[in-house]
């Protein structure tokens with residue numbers, strides 16, 4: 211989703227988010243990520259201005275102090291990797307094996323075999339769940355993805371795309387320069 | 392969806408006994424936000440540097456900026472070399488990470504455009520490639536030279552008035568741009 215994203219070309223506009231809108235965003239975030247509860251005031255402080263960056267392809271990015279914290283394409287907000295690194299418990303962790311790392315870092319979707327081999331580790335999750343993609347032997351997430359199959363299906367089918375790669379280290383969103391006012 | 396056990400929202404289906412839920416729950420002895428060390432070269436968490444095709448550059452940075460980690464890595468690597476090849480699962484196909492090259496700092500150019508008989512504007516180009524925010528720079532120029540200054544295009548700032556001489560000093564002083572890297576183009580016709 212952000213493979214070819216470029217902060218100079220793909221942004222169509224930036225607006226300050228109204229507090230009423232923020233409130234509903236906060237509620238939705240709480241609903242989607244219950245664990246965010248104790249930290250929501252840290253992540254989206256009530257008093258600081260929050261910007262909504264509208265981009266092409268229906269992508270919207272929520273930024274605090276110029277740093278992107280959440281992004282969405284159409285439906286719901288997902289944390290950015292920088293935010294996830296700070297609060298790793300926000301998403302369920304799915305671990306890929308060592309061999310898959312380089313592919314994930316080049317933007318590839320995560321294929322089932324990379325999730326079922328001995329170095330991988332899966333937790334229970336339904337289709338369409340937003341997950342953190344972790345890697346064997348690594349501490350921090352390398353991508354954020356959406357389950358394209360449920361965990362059971364990944365294990366039984368073991369073929370095709372298991373997790374769609376929506377945002378990964380060194381993609382366009384990762385490199386997005388902190389925006390100034 | 393307020394559950395009683397907030398620490399484990401992951402386990403959605405209890406009937407899958409084989410799936411050990413590795414909890415992505417909070418650790419008690421850790422305080423959040425976590426601090427992650429990002430590499431100054433490839434920008435990724437340092438543990439992923441080895442996947443950067445330009446790992447050598449990362450290593451240089453690591454050696455300078457986090458010597459502890461660098462040492463640990465070197466030791467690990469030597470151990471790996473001793474054991475022969477580590478049993479890494481390998482896949483076919485191309486999976487080489489593309490690295491966005493940081494734009495090499497370009498030469499900053501300063502030029503002067505005559506507006507009216509005795510009025511000039513000064514145009515600065517190329518400071519964006521020195522990791523300087525253009526808007527901030529324009530503001531700084533405006534207050535330093537007490538005049539109007541605005542971002543006028545991709546990596547271009549227009550300052551109202553002829554400030555070329557002062558600008559040379561100011562650029563090296565405030566933004567650390569080497570004077571050898573600044574070129575004065577003199578008068579340019581519009």
Ligand SMILES: [Zn+2]
Nearest residue numbers: 430433440449
């Ligand atoms: Zn690096």
